[in-house]
Amino acid sequence: MSTAYDADQVxxxxxxxxxxxxxxxxxxxxxxxxxxxxxxxxxxxxCGTFRLPPSAFCWKCRAQEIEWVEHDGxxxxxxxxxVWHPLLPDVADSVPYVPAVVELPNTNACRLVGAMVDTRLxxxxxxxxxxxxxxxxxxxxxxxxxxxxxxx
Amino acid sequence: xxxxxxxxxxxxxxxxYYKRGRSLPQTPFELAGKxxxxxxxxxxxxxxxxxxxxxxxxxxxxxxxxxxxxxxIPEVRFTATLxxxxxxxxxxxxxxxxxxxxxxxxxxxxxxxxxxxxxxxxASYAPRxxxxxxxSAPPSPEGNFIQPAGLMGPGQMFAVxxxxxxxxxxxxxxxxxxxxxxxxxxxIKRETSIMQNPLTLDDYFNARLIAEPLCLYDFCLExxxxxxxxxxxxxRAKDLRHPPAYVRxxxxxxxxxxxxxxxxxxxxxxxxxxxxxxxxxxxxYEMAGLGPxxxxxxxxxxxxxxxxxxxxxxxxxCGIGESGPFVExxxxxxxxxxLPVNTHGGNLSExxxxxxxxxxxxxxxxRGTAVNQVEGCEVALATGGxxxxxxxxxxxxxxxx
Ligand SMILES: [Zn+2]
Numbered sequence: 043m044s045t046a047y048d049a050d051q052v053x054x055x056x057x058x059x060x061x062x063x064x065x066x067x068x069x070x071x072x073x074x075x076x077x078x079x080x081x082x083x084x085x086x087x088x089c090g091t092f093r094l095p096p097s098a099f100c101w102k103c104r105a106q107e108i109e110w111v112e113h114d115g116x117x118x119x120x121x122x123x124x125v126w127h128p129l130l131p132d133v134a135d136s137v138p139y140v141p142a143v144v145e146l147p148n149t150n151a152c153r154l155v156g157a158m159v160d161t162r163l164x165x166x167x168x169x170x171x172x173x174x175x176x177x178x179x180x181x182x183x184x185x186x187x188x189x190x191x192x193x194x
Numbered sequence: 195x196x197x198x199x200x201x202x203x204x205x206x207x208x209x210x211y212y213k214r215g216r217s218l219p220q221t222p223f224e225l226a227g228k229x230x231x232x233x234x235x236x237x238x239x240x241x242x243x244x245x246x247x248x249x250x251x252x253x254x255x256x257x258x259x260x261x262x263x264x265x266x267i268p269e270v271r272f273t274a275t276l277x278x279x280x281x282x283x284x285x286x287x288x289x290x291x292x293x294x295x296x297x298x299x300x301x302x303x304x305x306x307x308x309x310x311x312x313x314x315x316x317a318s319y320a321p322r323x324x325x326x327x328x329x330s331a332p333p334s335p336e337g338n339f340i341q342p343a344g345l346m347g348p349g350q351m352f353a354v355x356x357x358x359x360x361x362x363x364x365x366x367x368x369x370x371x372x373x374x375x376x377x378x379x380x381x382i383k384r385e386t387s388i389m390q391n392p393l394t395l396d397d398y399f400n401a402r403l404i405a406e407p408l409c410l411y412d413f414c415l416e417x418x419x420x421x422x423x424x425x426x427x428x429x430r431a432k433d434l435r436h437p438p439a440y441v442r443x444x445x446x447x448x449x450x451x452x453x454x455x456x457x458x459x460x461x462x463x464x465x466x467x468x469x470x471x472x473x474x475x476x477x478x479y480e481m482a483g484l485g486p487x488x489x490x491x492x493x494x495x496x497x498x499x500x501x502x503x504x505x506x507x508x509x510x511x512c513g514i515g516e517s518g519p520f521v522e523x524x525x526x527x528x529x530x531x532x533l534p535v536n537t538h539g540g541n542l543s544e545x546x547x548x549x550x551x552x553x554x555x556x557x558x559x560x561r562g563t564a565v566n567q568v569e570g571c572e573v574a575l576a577t578g579g580x581x582x583x584x585x586x587x588x589x590x591x592x593x594x595x
Binding site: 141 | 316317332333334335336337338339340341342343344345346347350353354355357358361402403404405406407408451458459460463466
């Protein structure tokens with residue numbers, strides 16, 4: 043892409059007023075672990091397939107039982123966008139922010155979406171190695187965000 | 195047995211197209227009724243002939259029961275709606291043909307009514323529920339896995355797919371610009387179009403970025419209006435006012451793991467940077483006994499310009515990943531390109547009535563009455579989506595197969 047950035051322009055975070063979690067029985071354990079800054083990914087105990095978001099059935103073998111496997115939160119950017127136009131007044135002061143889809147290794151390519159932090163816009167690229175940073179928001183909740191891994 | 199050539203589109207009608215909110219104080223039902231009455235009139239039929247409704251998304255702006263009561267439809271024999279959203283646009287006519295070919299109904303209306311005064315699709319996945327927060331969609335357990343990143347509008351989500359397409363295939367903003375500019379060129383030749391000024395490459399690159407790599411001109415319009423089409427049996431179609439536009443084939447759906455697509459981002463790697471239309475295109479062509487080289491005009495759902503590129507690939511007009519150079523060659527320009535695309539000006543520049551304008555244009559191209567007529571047009575493709583499944587395709591033809 044041909045867009046040139048101010049060399050030091052850094053991604054902001056979308057205002058936390060847009061964050062509102064409504065877990066169900068299948069996603070609650072993910073958010074419980076998140077609140078303790080632990081990333082867990084559900085794995086089918088029958089066939090070993092991971093699935094995100096957590097859901098009632100294994101899409102591969104249709105079994106229901108899962109185990110929660112700890113993940114180190116390292117991955118690589120699969121794709122992203124840089125949001126310049128705030129869709130809501132709530133995020134008017136938050137642009138540019140950068141939602142990134144990140145593929146998690148060792149999870150049969152499960153993807154987890156989060157905004158970038160501590161990232162220069164000019165450094166954003168597909169394949170960027172990132173690590174998870176938990177973002178604590180109101181109500182004892184934490185959501186995933188990403189920052190470039192050391193060495194990037 | 196398939197629905198091939200069992201039914202034909204015989205009437206089209208619409209209200210004027212309005213900028214968002216300008217259709218007030220008309221009600222959505224009023225817009226819908228005007229479009230339907232215009233479509234049956236165009237066919238040379240009356241509302242007494244209508245016995246079915248085949249819809250998608252929230253096509254009526256209300257329920258069939260009240261609509262039939264208000265318009266005085268004598269007897270409703272079929273009423274159904276495809277699940278999902280805008281992806282059902284072309285498929286709703288396939289649904290009408292399914293009803294007709296199965297004998298459940300004989301004269302079926304498909305339509306879309308849109309009044310964006312109260313709701314804006316641009317933020318349709320923005321979470322609600324927080325005191326003081328602006329909102330649109332109710333939060334869901336699945337949505338919790340994308341909304342906190344600030345992904346709350348379809349344009350932002352499709353931007354993520356587009357970025358991946360750029361990465362994999364070297365697609366560039368110039369290619370998106372060609373879609374926006376060629377569509378605008380078509381739109382400005384039509385009185386009905388909302389956008390009436392030419393768009394230059396400079397305008398495109400000077401426009402504000404919305405969600406990279408997409409800028410303002412990669413986004414469709416926000417409109418009010420209604421468009422309806424009437425489908426009946428191939429037999430009856432022969433005696434009506436206009437030449438029939440035969441439903442050669444239609445398919446809707448998609449691969450199961452395309453699923454909710456942009457609102458979960460977990461689509462399989464091999465179809466992530468796509469429109470999700472590949473399986474639908476395959477089934478549609480098989481039913482038709484036709485292929486991409488038979489298509490004379492393509493009316494491709496264009497809520498966002500990059501999704502025209504990806505549909506060109508998924509419907510086989512060029513190889514996977516080759517849509518950038520394909521459009522760069524002038525292929526999609528009317529009248530001289532090898533495959534004129536969105537001759538009506540599309541969702542991008544004529545009007546966004548969630549894809550129903552594409553069906554209307556396909557019919558007019560087959561009749562030979564389009565404003566930007568493709569000479570000798572025998573086969574027209576209209577599509578709905580990409581979106582969550584279903585996405586859909588429709589092939590209309592001048593002659594039966
Ligand atoms: Zn399994």
